[in-house]
Amino acid sequence: MTSGKTPANSGFSRRFLLRQAVATGAGLGALSVGGPAGLPLIMPAFADDQPPIGTWPAGSQGDTVYIGAATPRTGPYAVQGEDELKGWQLAVEHINSGDPLLQKIAPKVSKGLLGKKVALLVADSGAKPNDAVQEQQTFINQNKIILMTGSTSSAVAVALNKFAQREKILYTTGISGSNDTTGKDCVRYGFRQNFYGETAANAIGPVLLKAFGKNRKAAWMTPDYTYGHTVTQSSSDYLIKNGGWTKVTDQVSPLGTQDFSQYLTNIANSGAEILLNVNWGRDAVLSIQQAKQFGILPKMKLVIPYQIPFLAKEVGPDLTEGVYAATDFWWTLEDKYPLAKAFVEAFYKKYNYRPEWGANNSYMSFAIWARMVSEAGTFYPPTVIKTYEKGETFPSTVGDVHFRPEDHQLVRPVIIVRGKAPKAMKNSEDYWEVTEVQPGAPLMQKPDAFGCNLGDYV
Amino acid sequence: MISWANFISQCFNGLVLGALLALISSGLTIIYGTLGVLNLAHGAMFMLGGYAGWLTFTYTDSFIAAVFAGSLFVMVVGVVMERVVIRYFYTRPHEDQLLVTFGLGIVFVETIRLFFGSLSKSVPPPAPLVGITPLGFMFYPTYRLALLGIVAAALLALYVVLYRTRIGMIVRAGVEDSVMVDSLGIDVYKVFMLVFGIGAMAAGFAGIVNAPVVSIAPDVGEGILVQTFVVVVIGGVGSFPGAVLGGLIAGEIISLTSMFNPGYAYVMLFVAMTLVLVVRPYGLLGTAGRE
Numbered sequence: 001m002t003s004g005k006t007p008a009n010s011g012f013s014r015r016f017l018l019r020q021a022v023a024t025g026a027g028l029g030a031l032s033v034g035g036p037a038g039l040p041l042i043m044p045a046f047a048d049d050q051p052p053i054g055t056w057p058a059g060s061q062g063d064t065v066y067i068g069a070a071t072p073r074t075g076p077y078a079v080q081g082e083d084e085l086k087g088w089q090l091a092v093e094h095i096n097s098g099d100p101l102l103q104k105i106a107p108k109v110s111k112g113l114l115g116k117k118v119a120l121l122v123a124d125s126g127a128k129p130n131d132a133v134q135e136q137q138t139f140i141n142q143n144k145i146i147l148m149t150g151s152t153s154s155a156v157a158v159a160l161n162k163f164a165q166r167e168k169i170l171y172t173t174g175i176s177g178s179n180d181t182t183g184k185d186c187v188r189y190g191f192r193q194n195f196y197g198e199t200a201a202n203a204i205g206p207v208l209l210k211a212f213g214k215n216r217k218a219a220w221m222t223p224d225y226t227y228g229h230t231v232t233q234s235s236s237d238y239l240i241k242n243g244g245w246t247k248v249t250d251q252v253s254p255l256g257t258q259d260f261s262q263y264l265t266n267i268a269n270s271g272a273e274i275l276l277n278v279n280w281g282r283d284a285v286l287s288i289q290q291a292k293q294f295g296i297l298p299k300m301k302l303v304i305p306y307q308i309p310f311l312a313k314e315v316g317p318d319l320t321e322g323v324y325a326a327t328d329f330w331w332t333l334e335d336k337y338p339l340a341k342a343f344v345e346a347f348y349k350k351y352n353y354r355p356e357w358g359a360n361n362s363y364m365s366f367a368i369w370a371r372m373v374s375e376a377g378t379f380y381p382p383t384v385i386k387t388y389e390k391g392e393t394f395p396s397t398v399g400d401v402h403f404r405p406e407d408h409q410l411v412r413p414v415i416i417v418r419g420k421a422p423k424a425m426k427n428s429e430d431y432w433e434v435t436e437v438q439p440g441a442p443l444m445q446k447p448d449a450f451g452c453n454l455g456d457y458v
Numbered sequence: 459m460i461s462w463a464n465f466i467s468q469c470f471n472g473l474v475l476g477a478l479l480a481l482i483s484s485g486l487t488i489i490y491g492t493l494g495v496l497n498l499a500h501g502a503m504f505m506l507g508g509y510a511g512w513l514t515f516t517y518t519d520s521f522i523a524a525v526f527a528g529s530l531f532v533m534v535v536g537v538v539m540e541r542v543v544i545r546y547f548y549t550r551p552h553e554d555q556l557l558v559t560f561g562l563g564i565v566f567v568e569t570i571r572l573f574f575g576s577l578s579k580s581v582p583p584p585a586p587l588v589g590i591t592p593l594g595f596m597f598y599p600t601y602r603l604a605l606l607g608i609v610a611a612a613l614l615a616l617y618v619v620l621y622r623t624r625i626g627m628i629v630r631a632g633v634e635d636s637v638m639v640d641s642l643g644i645d646v647y648k649v650f651m652l653v654f655g656i657g658a659m660a661a662g663f664a665g666i667v668n669a670p671v672v673s674i675a676p677d678v679g680e681g682i683l684v685q686t687f688v689v690v691v692i693g694g695v696g697s698f699p700g701a702v703l704g705g706l707i708a709g710e711i712i713s714l715t716s717m718f719n720p721g722y723a724y725v726m727l728f729v730a731m732t733l734v735l736v737v738r739p740y741g742l743l744g745t746a747g748r749e
Binding site for chain 2: 073074075076078079082224251252253254256257258259261262263265266268269282285286289290293294295310313314
């Protein structure tokens with residue numbers, strides 16, 4: 001930051017600060033240096049109890065408020081990213097129209113949010129953390145977004161968590177399965193709707209022990225980043241501790257691997273009876289198809305500890321028949337929950353296919369955010385955060401849920417599904433049968449068990 | 459864990475991967491060697507071959523038809539690309555060539571995504587090649603074994619064209635010194651067009667024959683492109699035998715490292731490339747002065 005030029009008034013805007021910081025050439029790294037140095041210059045100009053913070057109040061002064069979404073539309077998670085995007089788009093449409101479904105979750109929303117239209121800005125992150133952060137930075141600079149979303153890779157979620165905390169802009173994760181997102185990398189400004197490694201493991205663990213028995217030999221396939229490592233850790237901990245299972249091998253592959261022959265050869269020679277595949281997106285599709293080529297499937301039993309949207313559609317129901325998976329949502333829950341039915345119908349009407357859990361997560365994340373903002377009666381981020389932290393119970397597409405104030409994780413059920421045989425499918429999307437809906441609270445670790453420290457409001 | 463059977467299996471994996479890399483790289487290296495253009499759309503060519511083949515397969519149910527359609531379609535794309543865009547870039551700086559081919563690659567990938575979405579598409583292997591074959595010490599997917607033969611045959615065909623035909627002689631002469639070839643009265647630009655078509659076809663052929671192993675998606679060529687560049691650098695720019703040797707070395711490095719620690723597979727590949735560059739700056743079978 002250039003020194004010696006003290007602004008005469010508060011015209012020394014945040015945008016100017018950002019531009020200057022970027023102009024120093026050190027990119028994002030410079031922001032953290034530029035920020036604190038610049039802040040004292042502005043802060044004294046505002047003495048009321050809601051001083052400017054992040055993009056507030058500039059971001060909510062017009063007739064439209066903007067949300068920035070960084071979602072993968074290319075790369076290994078493109079299929080899931082596109083589905084997520086549709087969930088956000090539907091939610092934004094419902095917020096702006098005051099749809100009855102959305103009003104069940106957020107009763108105080110009526111045609112827009114606090115009298116403003118909501119608009120969604122979208123960028124392709126390719127599931128790369130650096131790209132996602134740069135895109136959100138652009139949205140902040142150009143559109144003064146008041147909410148960020150998107151991930152579909154916990155590496156992105158963790159990066160955006162930190163960015164959100166630094167920029168003091170709310171962030172709701174997209175799909176993010178790592179324990180770290182609301183664990184050691186949790187932040188005051190970040191919130192997660194969906195299930196994660198630990199709850200997935202504690203939900204599917206007992207089911208696996210019942211189905212396959214104790215003392216089994218299992219192989220893991222793990223994508224090499226925070227999501228993969230924590231899901232493998234949680235699931236293997238459960239099965240080893242409670243079922244006496246042995247982890248005979250853990251094949252760690254980089255995100256975006258296409259040829260899994262080397263890993264599968266190791267698994268074929270490991271003596272495993274059960275294969276827990278933690279790979280995700282296209283990596284999961286390819287590793288499962290290639291496991292079939294190598295004869296590993298159906299010889300070993302396949303388990304998906306963390307469900308992948310569209311998996312059954314991509315690999316075919318022959319390969320997912322009898323496979324257990326832990327998930328966040330499956331459309332047949334419409335038989336159990338009226339809100340799920342309304343959501344599936346609205347989504348189907350707009351997009352002509354039944355939503356996967358990523359789209360449901362997106363929709364719910366925004367609906368919940370709209371609820372919190374409308375309950376708070378302001379876009380002022382600390383007040384919105386405190387409304388989340390009240391931990392009030394509200395309805396969702398999977399029954400009543402609430403946020404845990406200590407780590408900003410939604411307490412919500414985990415759904416266990418089992419792949420249907422092709423001939424048992426009642427329609428072309430009837431791939432999975434819901435076998436259990438497990439209440440969320442008993443599945444969760446203690447709020448501080450994974451080292452969560454939320455940080456400051458301002 | 460590191461048993462004899464596992465070691466042999468991994469060697470096989472390396473061989474199959476290496477053969478495939480060799481084929482794709484040979485396309486890239488003859489284009490670069492002859493035309494001096496580094497084709498960053500080469501990965502997209504691989505992808506296009508897969509899609510053209512898959513589309514043909516869905517209509518004809520014939521794998522052979524799919525292979526022909528995939529290869530020929532990409533060859534045509536290559537020729538059109540050379541005539542319409544690339545030839546205007548022969549005299550322009552390398553950076554321009556990189557940018558234009560990179561851009562074309564993006565256009566190809568996103569066009570495919572627009573029409574077919576990002577969902578993976580699979581092409582099953584021909585019926586006799588489905589299943590696994592017992593090799594005594596291990597079981598191996600039958601199609602992967604066949605793929606080794608298919609790719610070897612394609613490399614052989616490429617070798618015959620390059621080393622046993624008049625046109626191949628001109629191409630090889632072009633690699634060494636295209637100005638001299640031109641001044642000998644040979645229409646070097648027609649040769650350039652042909653080389654671009656053949657190079658692209660090699661990638662397209664690889665794209666469709668690999669589809670039964672790795673299902674296709676719009677991004678399928680992206681990862682391959684990086685590995686292919688490494689292969690070309692290891693083998694020596696412009697050298698066809700170098701591409702084959704480099705491909706096999708790269709395949710084995712990736713596979714054998716995976717046996718010990720998969721996390722280091724690609725690190726070791728780049729270490730190998732660095733070592734080659736230190737010891738032989740023009741690659742294992744490359745020669746100084748080629749560009």
